[in-house]
Amino acid sequence: MNILQVLILGLLLGGVYSLMASGLTLLFGVMRVVNLAHAVFMILAAYIAFYLFDLAEVDPVLTIPVTMPVMFLLGVVIYLLIFPRLETSERYVEMTVLLTFALALIVEGLLTFFFTGIFRSTRPEYGTESFFVGDLFIPKGQLVALGVSLVLLIGLWAFLKVTKTGTAIRATMQNRTAAQLVGVNVRRISAISFGVGMALAGAAGSLLSYLFPFFPSRHWQWVAIMLSLIVLGGLGSLKGAVVGAVTLAIAAAFVTDILGPTWSPVTFFLALFLVLMFRPQGLYGKVVRI
Amino acid sequence: MTALLDLKEIRTGYGAGPDILHGISLTVEAGRSYCIIGPNGAGKSTLLKLVCGILKPRSGEVLSNGNSVGGLRPDQLLALGISYVPQERTVFPTMTVRENLYMGAYSVEDKDLVEERMDRVLTLFPILDERRSQIAGTLSGGEQQMVTLGRALMVDPKLMMIDEPSLGLAPQVADQIFGTIRQLSQSDTTILLVEQNAQRGLESVDWGIVLDLGAKSFEGPAEGILDDTRIRELYLGTRVSSRGEVEG
Numbered sequence: 001m002n003i004l005q006v007l008i009l010g011l012l013l014g015g016v017y018s019l020m021a022s023g024l025t026l027l028f029g030v031m032r033v034v035n036l037a038h039a040v041f042m043i044l045a046a047y048i049a050f051y052l053f054d055l056a057e058v059d060p061v062l063t064i065p066v067t068m069p070v071m072f073l074l075g076v077v078i079y080l081l082i083f084p085r086l087e088t089s090e091r092y093v094e095m096t097v098l099l100t101f102a103l104a105l106i107v108e109g110l111l112t113f114f115f116t117g118i119f120r121s122t123r124p125e126y127g128t129e130s131f132f133v134g135d136l137f138i139p140k141g142q143l144v145a146l147g148v149s150l151v152l153l154i155g156l157w158a159f160l161k162v163t164k165t166g167t168a169i170r171a172t173m174q175n176r177t178a179a180q181l182v183g184v185n186v187r188r189i190s191a192i193s194f195g196v197g198m199a200l201a202g203a204a205g206s207l208l209s210y211l212f213p214f215f216p217s218r219h220w221q222w223v224a225i226m227l228s229l230i231v232l233g234g235l236g237s238l239k240g241a242v243v244g245a246v247t248l249a250i251a252a253a254f255v256t257d258i259l260g261p262t263w264s265p266v267t268f269f270l271a272l273f274l275v276l277m278f279r280p281q282g283l284y285g286k287v288v289r290i
Numbered sequence: 291m292t293a294l295l296d297l298k299e300i301r302t303g304y305g306a307g308p309d310i311l312h313g314i315s316l317t318v319e320a321g322r323s324y325c326i327i328g329p330n331g332a333g334k335s336t337l338l339k340l341v342c343g344i345l346k347p348r349s350g351e352v353l354s355n356g357n358s359v360g361g362l363r364p365d366q367l368l369a370l371g372i373s374y375v376p377q378e379r380t381v382f383p384t385m386t387v388r389e390n391l392y393m394g395a396y397s398v399e400d401k402d403l404v405e406e407r408m409d410r411v412l413t414l415f416p417i418l419d420e421r422r423s424q425i426a427g428t429l430s431g432g433e434q435q436m437v438t439l440g441r442a443l444m445v446d447p448k449l450m451m452i453d454e455p456s457l458g459l460a461p462q463v464a465d466q467i468f469g470t471i472r473q474l475s476q477s478d479t480t481i482l483l484v485e486q487n488a489q490r491g492l493e494s495v496d497w498g499i500v501l502d503l504g505a506k507s508f509e510g511p512a513e514g515i516l517d518d519t520r521i522r523e524l525y526l527g528t529r530v531s532s533r534g535e536v537e538g
Contacts (some may be wrong), residue, residue, distance in 0.1 A: 003368045032420040076316055164396075168396065175383070177376060177380055178438075180363075181364055181374055181376070181442070182393050182395075183396050183397035184396060
């Protein structure tokens with residue numbers, strides 16, 4: 001395939017990947033939690049989209065106004081149930097990794113129990129349509145996904161930049177102690193950030209429902225991909241999450257083109273491996289000295 | 291008159307660790323400025339963290355103007371006018387100097403008041419006015435310290451606790467910081483300073499408090515406190531060869 005074509009296919013997916021990565025990196029930035037359950041909630045949102053589509057014929061993109069608030073609330077509740085009691089723990093990081101891992105297993109189990117392990121996917125018309133610009137092949141569904149992702153990412157950016165809560169979130173990401181000292185209620189901000197991160201996973205789930213067929217245990221592959229995106233970008237950096245996501249989406253498109261789609265996931269894991277070896281702080285991350 | 295801050299028999303420590311403060315009692319009156327001195331590990335910083343709400347008391351009472359405030363969150367204590375400038379540099383590194391100062395007024399709703407205080411802070415630290423659009427993470431150590439002090443002043447605190455402001459600063463820069471602190475202590479803000487460099491710290495305040503092993507061992511007018519032989523022994527570690535020389 002010609003290079004420009006591959007580049008475009010990569011870019012089109014970069015938006016959804018950015019959505020997934022920015023939620024995860026936001027959580028890490030605010031709470032120093034690597035949420036291993038992030039992708040399983042994205043799959044949960046994809047199931048919500050699937051059933052709305054299947055039973056009520058709701059367009060998957062239009063399920064976003066449902067999945068985002070539902071996941072936001074779920075995020076706030078989960079945060080309040082689990083995290084405040086860990087705050088003072090000396091093993092906070094280890095505890096949160098294990099807890100979110102357990103959470104992922106539990107939700108996966110519930111999803112399998114209720115929705116079975118069958119491959120699911122929503123099938124809006126634009127999902128399979130495409131058109132040509134000159135010689136270039138543009139799949140409509142992916143273009144829609146990119147558009148939606150851009151709108152949401154700009155929305156996220158504006159929220160963080162303009163609103164008081166957004167400013168408090170940025171402040172907490174930059175320096176938690178300082179945020180506390182200027183009067184930010186960091187527990188409230190953490191709960192909201194958890195909600196916002198999960199809402200982004202919710203939106204990504206709605207889009208995922210027609211872009212990639214899914215079943216409950218698929219989330220392991222997705223969380224691994226998400227981790228590679230935010231590690232490349234630098235944990236806790238939103239700019240990094242977007243740059244990491246777009247870069248790896250394009251790289252994966254090239255790998256798919258040259259070696260075939262089976263090899264596409266390898267791109268992410270190889271990148272993860274190389275970044276951790278040669279630039280562990282990622283592109284925009286802070287160097288942490290221990 | 292009730293005291294601005296009244297600590298009664300406070301015990302606390304970190305996590306599940308041992309007590310660092312062993313039943314300390316302490317009174318801070320409005321309109322006076324204080325410096326806490328004492329050897330490493332005496333619990334000076336722990337005391338400030340307790341008062342600002344980062345640490346909760348395990349037992350004992352914290353009163354501010356007669357109201358119990360022990361166990362409140364930092365944002366709640368800030369609303370009562372208790373502000374804390376920690377030892378470690380805590381600017382928001384990717385925000386500009388201005389944004390950092392505005393963050394200081396996060397809890398202040400009145401816009402005019404915020405602008406008024408901004409002017410006051412920028413007058414107090416002219417260098418910050420020059421650097422107002424610079425990203426705070428790229429400032430020098432002294433300038434970052436000024437940003438943190440300025441940021442704390444944006445709430446016009448009743449009590450401002452400052453932990454080792456001169457740590458890691460060049461002597462001239464430290465002079466400047468202490469000058470500002472002295473200036474502040476003349477204003478309505480009550481200063482509670484913790485300083486490793488006892489001489490310098492005590493020069494900037496009215497009243498000295500000596501902490502040792504998590505309890506108050508002595509307090510008195512700042513001037514002359516270091517001449518007290520007991521303090522010399524305790525603080526400067528001059529457990530004099532001939533014991534008879536040391537009183538008490």
